[in-house]
Amino acid sequence: MSPWIDTRQSLPTEHEYVRFLVVGHSRYLMGVYENHHFRSRWGAYDEAQVKIWRKMGDAPHEPAPLRTSPEQHSGAVDARG
Numbered sequence: 001m002s003p004w005i006d007t008r009q010s011l012p013t014e015h016e017y018v019r020f021l022v023v024g025h026s027r028y029l030m031g032v033y034e035n036h037h038f039r040s041r042w043g044a045y046d047e048a049q050v051k052i053w054r055k056m057g058d059a060p061h062e063p064a065p066l067r068t069s070p071e072q073h074s075g076a077v078d079a080r081g
Contacts, residue, residue: 002055007047017057020050030056 012018012033019028020038022045031040038045038053 004052004054006052007050011047012053012055013059015059016055017059018053019056020045020053022049023051 014034016033017030018033018038019030020040021028022038029038029040029042031038033039033053036047038047038050
């Protein structure tokens with residue numbers, strides 16, 4: 001596993017999977033670094049809000065798929081037709 005890196009020294013590559021620690025918090029989050037923000041499922045944090053980070057995986061070669069709505073996953077059949 002890669003070492004912890006201070007955000008003042010270096011930042012991840014765009015779309016890289018990372019684990020990071022938000023200033024003032026004691027638990028690490030997992031997410032992606034994109035558009036100058038560390039993004040997790042709970043929110044997006046700019047570089048000044050993150051104290052340290054480490055690489056968890058390479059950036060994907062293809063963009064992530066578009067998000068789908070819950071209705072597309074329900075398997076419900078339209079009874080009108």
